[in-house]
Amino acid sequence: MLLWTWLPAAPVQFADITAEAGIRFRHFNGATGEFYFPEIAGPGAAFLDYDQDGDQDIFLVNGSSLPEPKPATDPNSQLYRNDGNGRFTEVTAQSGIDLRGLFGMGVAAGDHDNDGDPDLYVTGYLRSVLLVNNGDGTFIDGTDSAGVRNPGRWATSAGFFDFDRDGLLDLFVCNYVVFDMEVNPPCSGGGFRSYCHPSAFEGDPNVLYRNNGDGTFSDASEVSGIAGARGKSLGVAFADYDQDGWMDLFVANDTVADFLFHNQGDGTFQEVGFVAGVAYNEDGHARAGMGVDFGDYDGDGRLDLIVTNFTSEGNALFRNTGDGSFAEVTRHTGIRKNSFLKVGFGVRFFDYDNDTDLDVMAVNGHVIPRIAEYRDDTSFPQVKLLYDNREGKFRERSRESGDCFLVRDVGRGAAFADIDNDGDVDALVTNNAGGVQLLRNDGGNRSNWLLLKLVGTKSNRDGIGSRLTAHIGDRVVVTQVQRAASYLSSQDPRVHIGLGRSSAVDRLRVDWPSGRTQVLQALPANRIVTIQEAVAAAGSRRLSDLPASRIGTREETAQHDP
Amino acid sequence: MGRRANASTLVVLLLLVVGAGSILPGQDRAQAQALYRSAIASLESGDYAGADEKIRRMLADFPGIPQALNVAGIIADLRGQPERSIEYFERAVSLRDDFIDARSNLARLYAKTDRLQEARRQFEQVLRWNPAHLPSLKGLASLLFDVGDIEAALENTVRALRQAPEDPELLLHLARTQFKLGREAEAAVTTRRLRRLFVHDGEGLHALGLMLLDSGRYSDAVTILREAAERQGRDPEIVSSMGIGYGLGRKVNQAISSFRESIRLRSRDPQGYLHLALAYGMQGRFDEAAAELRRVLELDQGSTDAAHHLGVSLYKQGLETEAKAYFEQVLRREPDRVETVYYQALIRFQEGDYPGSLSLLSRVLDLQEDHISAHYKAAQVNAKLGRRTEAQRLFREFKRLELQQERSRKERFHIYAGIGDEFSVFGSK
Numbered sequence: 001m002l003l004w005t006w007l008p009a010a011p012v013q014f015a016d017i018t019a020e021a022g023i024r025f026r027h028f029n030g031a032t033g034e035f036y037f038p039e040i041a042g043p044g045a046a047f048l049d050y051d052q053d054g055d056q057d058i059f060l061v062n063g064s065s066l067p068e069p070k071p072a073t074d075p076n077s078q079l080y081r082n083d084g085n086g087r088f089t090e091v092t093a094q095s096g097i098d099l100r101g102l103f104g105m106g107v108a109a110g111d112h113d114n115d116g117d118p119d120l121y122v123t124g125y126l127r128s129v130l131l132v133n134n135g136d137g138t139f140i141d142g143t144d145s146a147g148v149r150n151p152g153r154w155a156t157s158a159g160f161f162d163f164d165r166d167g168l169l170d171l172f173v174c175n176y177v178v179f180d181m182e183v184n185p186p187c188s189g190g191g192f193r194s195y196c197h198p199s200a201f202e203g204d205p206n207v208l209y210r211n212n213g214d215g216t217f218s219d220a221s222e223v224s225g226i227a228g229a230r231g232k233s234l235g236v237a238f239a240d241y242d243q244d245g246w247m248d249l250f251v252a253n254d255t256v257a258d259f260l261f262h263n264q265g266d267g268t269f270q271e272v273g274f275v276a277g278v279a280y281n282e283d284g285h286a287r288a289g290m291g292v293d294f295g296d297y298d299g300d301g302r303l304d305l306i307v308t309n310f311t312s313e314g315n316a317l318f319r320n321t322g323d324g325s326f327a328e329v330t331r332h333t334g335i336r337k338n339s340f341l342k343v344g345f346g347v348r349f350f351d352y353d354n355d356t357d358l359d360v361m362a363v364n365g366h367v368i369p370r371i372a373e374y375r376d377d378t379s380f381p382q383v384k385l386l387y388d389n390r391e392g393k394f395r396e397r398s399r400e401s402g403d404c405f406l407v408r409d410v411g412r413g414a415a416f417a418d419i420d421n422d423g424d425v426d427a428l429v430t431n432n433a434g435g436v437q438l439l440r441n442d443g444g445n446r447s448n449w450l451l452l453k454l455v456g457t458k459s460n461r462d463g464i465g466s467r468l469t470a471h472i473g474d475r476v477v478v479t480q481v482q483r484a485a486s487y488l489s490s491q492d493p494r495v496h497i498g499l500g501r502s503s504a505v506d507r508l509r510v511d512w513p514s515g516r517t518q519v520l521q522a523l524p525a526n527r528i529v530t531i532q533e534a535v536a537a538a539g540s541r542r543l544s545d546l547p548a549s550r551i552g553t554r555e556e557t558a559q560h561d562p
Numbered sequence: 563m564g565r566r567a568n569a570s571t572l573v574v575l576l577l578l579v580v581g582a583g584s585i586l587p588g589q590d591r592a593q594a595q596a597l598y599r600s601a602i603a604s605l606e607s608g609d610y611a612g613a614d615e616k617i618r619r620m621l622a623d624f625p626g627i628p629q630a631l632n633v634a635g636i637i638a639d640l641r642g643q644p645e646r647s648i649e650y651f652e653r654a655v656s657l658r659d660d661f662i663d664a665r666s667n668l669a670r671l672y673a674k675t676d677r678l679q680e681a682r683r684q685f686e687q688v689l690r691w692n693p694a695h696l697p698s699l700k701g702l703a704s705l706l707f708d709v710g711d712i713e714a715a716l717e718n719t720v721r722a723l724r725q726a727p728e729d730p731e732l733l734l735h736l737a738r739t740q741f742k743l744g745r746e747a748e749a750a751v752t753t754r755r756l757r758r759l760f761v762h763d764g765e766g767l768h769a770l771g772l773m774l775l776d777s778g779r780y781s782d783a784v785t786i787l788r789e790a791a792e793r794q795g796r797d798p799e800i801v802s803s804m805g806i807g808y809g810l811g812r813k814v815n816q817a818i819s820s821f822r823e824s825i826r827l828r829s830r831d832p833q834g835y836l837h838l839a840l841a842y843g844m845q846g847r848f849d850e851a852a853a854e855l856r857r858v859l860e861l862d863q864g865s866t867d868a869a870h871h872l873g874v875s876l877y878k879q880g881l882e883t884e885a886k887a888y889f890e891q892v893l894r895r896e897p898d899r900v901e902t903v904y905y906q907a908l909i910r911f912q913e914g915d916y917p918g919s920l921s922l923l924s925r926v927l928d929l930q931e932d933h934i935s936a937h938y939k940a941a942q943v944n945a946k947l948g949r950r951t952e953a954q955r956l957f958r959e960f961k962r963l964e965l966q967q968e969r970s971r972k973e974r975f976h977i978y979a980g981i982g983d984e985f986s987v988f989g990s991k
Binding site for chain 1: 815878879880908934935968
């Protein structure tokens with residue numbers, strides 16, 4: 001019997017464990033007082049299991065000196081290995097990653113070569129870098145051989161997805177604006193020198209790299225129609241929002257209309273943001289979009305959309321109406337509460353209390369350092385916001401969910417993963433010119449859960465784009481495998497499903513990007529299950545018969561019998 | 563400046579007292595002068611209704627006295643009856659074509675009722691007869707400013723200042739005009755001069771603060787209004803003006819404090835609650851805004867502003883049904899209020915009544931053809947209705963207006979200047 005509306009006795013708490021976990025990263029934005037625009041935008045972070053030991057490691061992107069990078073002295077981006085005991089060890093040097101001199105912005109993780117380990121694409125100002133995972137704990141710079149340098153451009157968020165369903169992960173890169181440090185305009189705000197408004201610059205089209213399957217990519221931006229839409233792009237998320245089997249994508253643009261690229265299934269995309277009702281606010285005003293995520297917040301089986309924006313705009317929530325369009329439901333759902341005076345960046349739908357519905361965390365921080373000197377109701381550092389979903393209405397519960405929500409920072413990226421494999425989702429927040437916060441979820445696993453790791457065979461190895469439909473009693477939870485979401489960040493690719501008090505998922509259907517469908521019956525709660533894409537026709541298998549070895553961290557492998 | 567204008571009006575009236583009876587036959591003179599003096603006395607004591615009653619009595623017996631008609635026009639104006647006021651002034655000048663004061667008053671009332679061309683003709687006529695006629699010089703300068711002929715407004719102001727170099731009203735107008743023309747340094751000099759002139763005059767400082775507000779110099783306005791408040795002992799009007807200055811200058815928390823103080827000082831003033839509500843709205847606190855707007859409506863049921871904003875505040879909270887009732891209330895009184903019609907269209911859209919929404923949006927566009935949001939929404943509604951060609955046409959128009967708006971924004975504000983950018987005329991930051 002399901003009691004998924006069960007309320008836990010005490011609110012779930014998030015504890016800042018950054019220091020005790022051994023993470024000492026500090027973002028370097030190169031600021032010298034010249035107010036070069038890229039200084040204020042980063043950084044991002046990624047969760048990835050780079051060493052394939054079953055837990056999520058951390059990659060943190062760093063900046064460099066401006067206008068001239070100083071590779072000898074600039075700090076490096078950092079890779080932290082999850083030791084599985086609550087501690088992380090910095091392994092950047094051992095991994096061979098050396099990004100000093102790169103003004104890094106964000107990061108996308110994905111197994112682009114289907115060799116079983118995640119690679120990294122680090123976006124940056126003037127160039128980006130592909131770090132190919134060698135499978136032995138080291139990475140090699142494969143940028144130029146892969147043809148994904150994105151030279152001279154300011155890349156922000158990026159993500160791997162298989163747009164043509166050929167089993168290979170393609171790469172989408174958001175480009176922001178055309179910014180030339182030599183003509184850095186003397187902008188001001190409140191009478192003080194400041195960063196420019198985006199309207200001071202031309203937008204730059206985004207890039208779609210098609211994976212050739214031989215370690216190289218081809219620039220498919222023009223042929224796919226992606227380059228035809230010129231925005232000022234900061235965030236990207238992927239979803240088959242219209243359930244036609246093809247991955248679409250939403251791009252959050254800064255001060256110009258947001259994009260919804262509908263995948264037409266023939267290698268091309270059509271930008272349908274206006275028709276779908278997500279390009280503008282309801283009055284036809286373009287917002288300053290930053291972070292974005294897809295998720296089924298209302299449990300109707302359709303993937304909805306959340307976007308973070310600038311002050312006086314607030315978070316925006318769009319309900320997928322099922323007819324190829326969205327209805328903005330911001331006003332009706334409480335998702336804007338306390339975000340109106342914030343500048344939102346990282347954002348993610350996730351079920352932090354395992355009650356089966358998707359909650360939201362948003363990370364905030366202004367872009368004008370001296371804003372508080374001429375506005376008295378906002379500030380440069382800002383608090384994070386946590387919204388608890390109760391039957392489609394959100395209640396802002398930050399203050400009661402841990403001291404970390406009282407701390408103000410210049411928040412940017414946000415990545416989410418179950419770092420301790422205990423069944424609840426933890427968070428990692430990056431801050432501009434500041435440290436990071438690793439926020440451990442304490443208490444989310446008082447309710448039941450399931451963590452699903454997908455391994456594609458015909459589909460891409462990460463299973464990105466797979467749609468999962470879990471029947472839990474009379475409730476149906478729909479989700480998808482997606483690494484790119486939020487802002488500049490890459491997420492735990494494993495699918496986390498909160499089960500409330502249910503002790504099992506009665507039925508799980510997996511629709512792989514390859515077109516294959518797999519059905520699993522009776523998956524017991526509180527374990528990590530690996531699902532390998534079946535090579536034969538669909539069948540079903542019970543997992544509940546398998547013996548439990550260790551509650552909470554147990555991993556099972558589910559595979560169809562041939 | 564309202565009170566100041568009234569004071570000068572009274573001076574004119576008193577001067578007229580002597581002359582009003584001089585053209586009457588001897589027997590009637592005393593009676594007429596008595597009524598006339600009594601009307602003026604009522605006016606001086608602020609009893610406009612009494613003054614009105616007396617001057618009407620006089621006019622009933624002596625309808626052909628231009629001076630009395632002029633006074634009646636002034637009283638009607640003070641009673642907020644501009645059309646009746648115009649009628650008196652028109653009668654006065656029809657009886658005496660060269661009655662300069664009445665003609666100047668008529669021009670002022672034309673301007674007040676947006677009959678700007680007629681106003682301009684009357685002012686110019688007076689100035690042809692008497693190029694130094696100060697009220698007409700002032701009135702014409704103000705009118706030219708309002709119609710956007712700022713250079714000509716400046717020229718008239720300067721001419722007027724030759725007659726009255728220390729006239730505070732003219733100096734305020736000079737500063738306002740200089741700000742408008744972007745002559746920042748000259749405006750700063752004039753503003754500093756006014757500050758010195760008003761150093762002991764709270765009311766004058768209030769007027770200066772309001773001018774600075776009008777000119778977009780919000781932080782300077784607040785500086786001056788604070789001084790005004792000190793001189794005037796926290797006058798609620800000045801405190802409220804300070805709130806407006808803070809709000810427009812993006813110090814919304816301080817604006818809220820000022821409006822709260824203004825309400826404490828004058829708890830029955832609906833404007834205070836309205837301002838407070840608008841400040842809450844600027845922070846997205848629509849529930850609190852709605853509470854204040856309900857108070858406005860308790861105090862002033864007929865306030866369409868409050869009803870409209872209450873509708874908006876409710877709408878922003880997702881309470882369309884409640885909002886709709888207030889919008890309907892507004893439209894019964896002001897059927898052409900564009901934003902209210904627009905919100906009604908949004909509600910119809912939410913309800914899925916696309917034809918109804920479209921009809922209201924068409925009305926918005928009839929009332930204001932460059933309403934960008936209505937174009938956007940109408941395009942969206944047409945798309946929902948499957949009218950692809952019309953949707954595309956409206957969307958193209960929306961994009962054109964969007965581009966125009968962006969260009970205009972860049973022209974008005976330097977492209978590289980951000981919010982809160984303003985120099986201080988009282989010293990740099």
